[in-house]
Amino acid sequence: MISIYYSAGIFLVSFLTNLLLLPSIIKLAHKHKWYDMPDKRKIHTGLIPRLGGIGIFTATALSLIAAFAVSLIFKSKGIKLFLSFRIFYLFSGLLMIYCIGLIDDFHNLKAPIKFTLQLAAASIITAGGYTIKSLTIPYLGTFFLGFTAFPITVLWIVGIANAVNLVDGMDGLAGGITGFASLALGIIMLIHGFFLPALLSFAVLGAITGFLLFNFPPAKIFMGDAGSLFLGFILASIPLMALDSLKYPEGLLIATVTLLMIPILDTAAAIFRRIKGRKPIYSPDKKHIHHRLLGLGLSEKKILAVVYGFSIYLSLIAITSMILPKETNIYFILVIWIGSLLAYLFLNFIELKKIHQKDQTESIHKNIL
16 A cells, blocks of 8 residues: 555656656757757657657656655665665666767767667666566476576667657657556556556656646657657666566566557567668658558547557556466467557558559549540
8 A cells, every 4th residue: 555655656746847847848948949850750840849858857766766765754665675786777777878868869879879878778777687587488488598688688678768769759659658558567566566666667657647748749849869768768677677576577578568569569560661671770761650640641639549549458458467377368468469460460451552542543543634
């Protein structure tokens, strides 16, 4: 019960902090003309500040400091958790990725440099002992990763972060997806009694909720790379904080992948497109899921309704999967993953059909003329 009160309190502090911070950040950005320049991946055309990540990071950090102060005053169990040496590595890695994102928002770092710095930040977190130590495959047994645990965990963190970053191309999209994911992770952590991961989840949720009030279409501010990379790192790290205490740790990783199914599928498709087209993996295009839904005639608000609805569905699935027995869990999630993949392929089918109809119409008009 105390954990629930702490979680509600940290959410409220984070939410109000960002709500109060963002108007000043927006005003400052306009004064200095710190705008997000439109590119091939984005759909906006106006001059919008991209410094929402400052508010998200600051609100999250201040709410965690407030939670630590309360724990100190009331001498609760949270003191030892906050002062854990492992937490130092986690917060150092999160601070580093925030700084990398912020520098990129101002100076547009080259992709290889940015990726190398991301690996370094993820390595700091992993060095704190937050690693994926084993993987259980049905009928084949449990495989201990040994020395490969470190690089696999680093790639997990960087992969999730870049998936969130790539989907941040439309007002309210990345914020909504990460918001529902952090809410679901927070509930899962409370159910299983993980105090600090729950607090971190609700601190992030509060910051995102405050940000979304300024990011819904038409957006007044974007989260930028400082926001998207920071959120991606946190969402990838939260499950790592609880893995060692679970009998079936893979279940939590599977739940996290389920929560972030939309950006993960979108990123996988983008990588496939670019490899097939022999283009650099980081090259932008307008074939991400929100671009394609816009191409089908949906408005930005309708796209958000579709994506948010699917995110709620995935959140309920992820929470349910963490309650089910291990034997049932894997089949339950497998059906959902296959269903999500089929839904994505169905979107491809509709898109191709519309393109074909458009080509036929243009051909008929040419023949008439």
